[in-house]
Ligand SMILES: [Zn+2]
């Protein structure tokens with residue numbers, strides 16, 4: 001059995017939990033260690049039971065409490081070399097034994113969870129998304145993606161469940177108060193994925209076996225949960241994919257955890 005839960009998701013901080021019967025993993029620690037531990041406790045997980053922390057990339061909304069969690073609970077951190085270089089000065093001293101390296105596109109396992117890190121188009125040193133394989137189930141985490149291309153799509157297809165980015169409503173972003181350079185960054189090919197693009201992607205993935213969609217990494221300024229949901233809902237329904245019947249669609253909240261998905 002697999003347990004999946006988004007503890008925090010959004011441009012102000014991310015932490016995702018996935019577990020099998022034998023392994024418990026956190027992906028990113030972008031809010032305080034206290035809040036992550038409390039969120040884990042709310043699903044009956046003690047932070048000291050975590051076997052590994054995986055890092056997607058070195059931006060602070062993903063790494064804020066990485067070092068604290070590792071030191072406090074003696075948890076190994078897994079990241080590729082460029083991400084380590086990018087975050088090392090920010091996260092404080094890590095025990096040599098807890099510094100673990102992987103190569104992007106090379107599989108590794110944490111007990112019975114096999115992990116495939118794949119590259120994503122985003123303005124960080126070497127950002128990755130993750131496929132998790134447990135028994136015959138594939139679950140994918142893909143946020144902080146500037147645009148969708150064929151290579152990225154190939155890593156997402158065949159996932160039974162996926163957490164995909166639905167960062168902003170393009171019109172809200174364009175009309176909003178962000179400075180020009182920031183708007184250009186978010187809209188750029190290595191920025192963040194819009195609700196509209198998430199909808200197109202979800203509609204495609206639904207034809208490739210995905211039945212559960214969790215929308216995440218929503219912008220605080222340029223999105224609303226209901227708007228992200230409705231945009232993706234419309235994209236699915238316009239392809240005759242029935243939400244609630246063919247697929248499940250949820251939005252991961254920024255400050256509170258999602259429900260616990262058991263697959
Ligand atoms: Zn980022």
Ligand SMILES: [Zn+2]
Nearest residue numbers: 011059061144
């Ligand atoms: Zn981010």
